[in-house]
Amino acid sequence: MVVKSIKEKSGSFFLYLCSKRFRNSPSEQGTPTTTEGNTLSVSDRKKLGGWRAMPLILGNETFERFASTGLLSNFMVYLMKEYNLGQVSASNVLFIWSGVTNFAPLVGAFISDAHVGKFLTILVASFASFLGMLTITLTAWIPGLQPPKCQPEQKLHGHCIGPSTAQMGVLLTGLGLLTIGTGGIRPCSIPFGVDQFNPSTEEGTKGISSFFNWYYTTFTVVIMLTLTLVVYIQDQVSWVLGFAIPTILMACSIILFLFGTRIFVRVKPQESIFSSIVQVFVAAYKKRHLKVPAEGQECGVYYDPPLKGNVLSKLPLTDQFRFLNKAAIMTENDIELDGSCNRWRLSSIQDVEEVKCIIRIIPVWSSGIIGFTAMGQQWTFTVPQALIMDRHLGPKFQIPAGSMGIITMIVIGIYVPVYDRIISPALQKVTKHEGGITLLQRIGIGNFFSILTMIACGAFERKRRNWAILHPNAPPSSVFWLSPQLVLMGFVESFNILGQIEFYNRQFPDHMRSIANSLIFCSLAGSSYLSSMVVNIVHHVTGGHGHPDWLTNDLNAGRLDYFYYVGAVMAAFNFVYFLYVAHRYRYKGQV
Numbered sequence: 001m002v003v004k005s006i007k008e009k010s011g012s013f014f015l016y017l018c019s020k021r022f023r024n025s026p027s028e029q030g031t032p033t034t035t036e037g038n039t040l041s042v043s044d045r046k047k048l049g050g051w052r053a054m055p056l057i058l059g060n061e062t063f064e065r066f067a068s069t070g071l072l073s074n075f076m077v078y079l080m081k082e083y084n085l086g087q088v089s090a091s092n093v094l095f096i097w098s099g100v101t102n103f104a105p106l107v108g109a110f111i112s113d114a115h116v117g118k119f120l121t122i123l124v125a126s127f128a129s130f131l132g133m134l135t136i137t138l139t140a141w142i143p144g145l146q147p148p149k150c151q152p153e154q155k156l157h158g159h160c161i162g163p164s165t166a167q168m169g170v171l172l173t174g175l176g177l178l179t180i181g182t183g184g185i186r187p188c189s190i191p192f193g194v195d196q197f198n199p200s201t202e203e204g205t206k207g208i209s210s211f212f213n214w215y216y217t218t219f220t221v222v223i224m225l226t227l228t229l230v231v232y233i234q235d236q237v238s239w240v241l242g243f244a245i246p247t248i249l250m251a252c253s254i255i256l257f258l259f260g261t262r263i264f265v266r267v268k269p270q271e272s273i274f275s276s277i278v279q280v281f282v283a284a285y286k287k288r289h290l291k292v293p294a295e296g297q298e299c300g301v302y303y304d305p306p307l308k309g310n311v312l313s314k315l316p317l318t319d320q321f322r323f324l325n326k327a328a329i330m331t332e333n334d335i336e337l338d339g340s341c342n343r344w345r346l347s348s349i350q351d352v353e354e355v356k357c358i359i360r361i362i363p364v365w366s367s368g369i370i371g372f373t374a375m376g377q378q379w380t381f382t383v384p385q386a387l388i389m390d391r392h393l394g395p396k397f398q399i400p401a402g403s404m405g406i407i408t409m410i411v412i413g414i415y416v417p418v419y420d421r422i423i424s425p426a427l428q429k430v431t432k433h434e435g436g437i438t439l440l441q442r443i444g445i446g447n448f449f450s451i452l453t454m455i456a457c458g459a460f461e462r463k464r465r466n467w468a469i470l471h472p473n474a475p476p477s478s479v480f481w482l483s484p485q486l487v488l489m490g491f492v493e494s495f496n497i498l499g500q501i502e503f504y505n506r507q508f509p510d511h512m513r514s515i516a517n518s519l520i521f522c523s524l525a526g527s528s529y530l531s532s533m534v535v536n537i538v539h540h541v542t543g544g545h546g547h548p549d550w551l552t553n554d555l556n557a558g559r560l561d562y563f564y565y566v567g568a569v570m571a572a573f574n575f576v577y578f579l580y581v582a583h584r585y586r587y588k589g590q591v
Helices: 002-009 013-020 042-047 054-082 087-116 118-141 152-157 165-185 189-195 202-237 239-262 273-286 322-328 349-387 401-431 439-470 479-507 510-541 560-584
Strands: none
Touching: 054 087, 054 118, 054 165, 054 189, 054 202, 054 239, 054 349, 054 401, 087 118, 087 165, 087 273, 087 349, 087 510, 118 165, 118 189, 118 239, 202 239, 202 401, 273 322, 273 349, 322 349, 349 401, 349 439, 349 479, 349 510, 349 560, 401 479, 439 479, 439 560, 479 510, 510 560
16 A cells, blocks of 8 residues: 555655655656647657656755754754744744745646646756755854844843844844745656656656655655754854855755756646535535535436546535535536536536535645644754753763754654554554444544643643752753653654645545645645744733743743643643544545
């Protein structure tokens, strides 16, 4: 199975997210054409693409991930140390930037699929990523782009001078350019790689499989390097060097990508599926006064043409959301003599049912927003916790605070293949269900782990804070006390995120997987905005009467544990909500 193969090789849900969209998507593997749209002959096809193009495509994607992941992993520390931002302000910057960045691939996919094509989208986005990384590097290199250094005495009394409007403007410009780069590269790099092979041949099929293997390998290596080597350079050697390395590599990737201009296969942009979605709603509104035929009287009433070439399976007409069925009711003059029709007035049964698939999934998707909010809150505030803890590994080496996430990555890398090869087959023998448990059950288990993770975060922070207050002269607690919550977060990602990705791809029509994979990015974006809102509310509501708020910069004076418990309550309500929508969910194809 494609899903099982992916889970074996994936060390992170992000690479699984990117790959699943395109592996079996016929619309992305159509007849190869030139940029002018001319169909390539067999002889010309052999001269282009293939493994000659792979190093160029993989290099571009790898360096972009290297840049963005290396920046995000330790950027909380950068904002707090170099820009003198408090943890609330720094977390807001990260949450808002993350939200915008996770919406960007949806826009990038639309522009690529419907207008300019994948090659040009990747090229322009790569330049944007390079300029973004260069701008961030300059903020670390040029003293005038940072606020004055904060002395320990100033930091102790909260008298640090924050960044000016111009300084923040330059920083946000760099982040904005990185968002543009992410929005163009991430949704296009994998399908562009798949375009280089001919899936109708055995050689092309093997090439696609090998391409994914190499993609997973390089991406996993990138994650490990950014969470260890790059973060260490930034934290212990130099921020300038830590940012300059991925910037230089990004420039090299653009040069490599341009070398492939003459050998890349470029598939002509196709009509975006977003148009057909809007057309169904417009057609249903225009025919809102019509009556839906009674059961048994549908024959000859609905428009049901043969399936298009990029659609693999036909969906039956369902009674759920019946008002949309009106879009497929044929009326006088809807069909032209040549068999064509105005899509803004008449939709096919297939188009209507595809829109229903999206509507059905929205409640399940919305439950992921709060679930991911718990993850975002933990990742953000784990870094400030690690900064005030003992991070020494031996007498001389000190673990960078931003590298603690490697524990979660290790858990995912170990657990996913163990689940696939051992746990899942064992469960299948008991439940007689493919995969051992249903996808909704898997997501539910992930949501339950979100509750446990927040409780563990709060319990440990309470223990750490009490120890620090009762023993002010004692050495700080070891940073490895954060391990249990980071291990639990690995299970959250393994069950919840991977489960959602597989669920979306199975429940969406085959040719609509681009939307299915975009949903996970939108969930992450929504969770970032919700996290920012929760942080600001807690910051302004708590405290007073001489007491600091829960999220004050001095963790020993604040109550971060209470904040984590609030996250646990949110996760618990979300778990109940998910159980409700999962119980009412109607699977694709059920009449």
